[in-house]
Amino acid sequence: MTCSQVLPAALEVQGVSHAYGARMALDNVSLTVPQARFTVLLGLNGAGKTTLFSLVTRLFHTRQGSIRVLGHRVDQAPGEALRLLGVVFQARTLDLDLSVRENLLYHAALHGIGGRAARRQADAALQEVELAGRARDPARRLSGGQMRRVEIARALMHRPRLLVLDEPTVGLDVAARAAILRHVRGLVRERGVAVLWATHLLDEIEADDLIVVLHKGRVLAAGEIGHVVAESGAADIHDAFSRLTGEARVTGEAQEKT
Ligand code: ATP
Secondary structure, three states: OOHHHHOOOOEEEEEEEEEEOOEEEEEEEEEEEOOOOEEEEEOOOOOOHHHHHHHHOOOOOOOEEEEEEOOEEOOOOHHHHHHOEEEEOOOOOOOOOOEHHHHHHHHHHHOOOOHHHHHHHHHHHHHHOOOHHHOOOEHHHOOHHHHHHHHHHHHOOOOOOEEEEEOOOOOOOHHHHHHHHHHHHHHHHHHOOEEEEEEOOHHHOOOOOEEEEEEOOEEEEEEEHHHHHHHOOOOOHHHHHHHHHOOOOOOHHHOOOO
């Protein structure tokens, strides 16, 4: 028996479809995010990334197919599944009038963590994202990159095993993007957190990541980068993406959304 048969995947999506009226946003999507790996969900605008995140986080009800977090179906055992899941949405979700620390404590309270434990965890989390000095500032005084770091710290307050992030670097400058990527990769390496990182930027991918190429609601390829490149007969992942999707490459320099 292999290791993957013993350990449930951090996230397992099987045969999921979702339509907005007549518009099919996800068409029979299946993908796996293994534990303790950094998996990139790569897709251009409109690929269906946010729709998938909405289903995983139960903002939308899954009508077709199934979604499991560490073996728990999100529709049948939402309490267990959501307890193991941390989320950073594409849109900013901090309460700008609360202090940075209050944003974390509020989230902790929603997860049943209160009092001294919550304060200790909030302070440790802010230290980790190098924002301990800003704990008492209203969130609105932070830069975009700092807000993202607080959102990541907040998503980790209840110690999830799976962290999903929907285009977390959109709108950030190169240095802020690099800092966030470095921090999240460190969570995988040092804490064994599984990460699903949605992006449309090929230059956010590293050689030992796993990748899922989502295009117009369908998974076109998935697996180790080397495997995806070889399967598509390409020279590198940029070339593979172009061949798979018929679209030109997208890098950080061209990150403005269309
Ligand atoms: P982006 O990077 O632009 O956010 P995405 O990969 O997250 O793109 P989705 O936002 O999931 O993609 O959109 C997938 C498809 O569903 C697109 O064709 C989009 O126009 C459509 N869509 C998304 N939300 C809605 C909605 N509320 N009503 C109708 N169509 C929608």
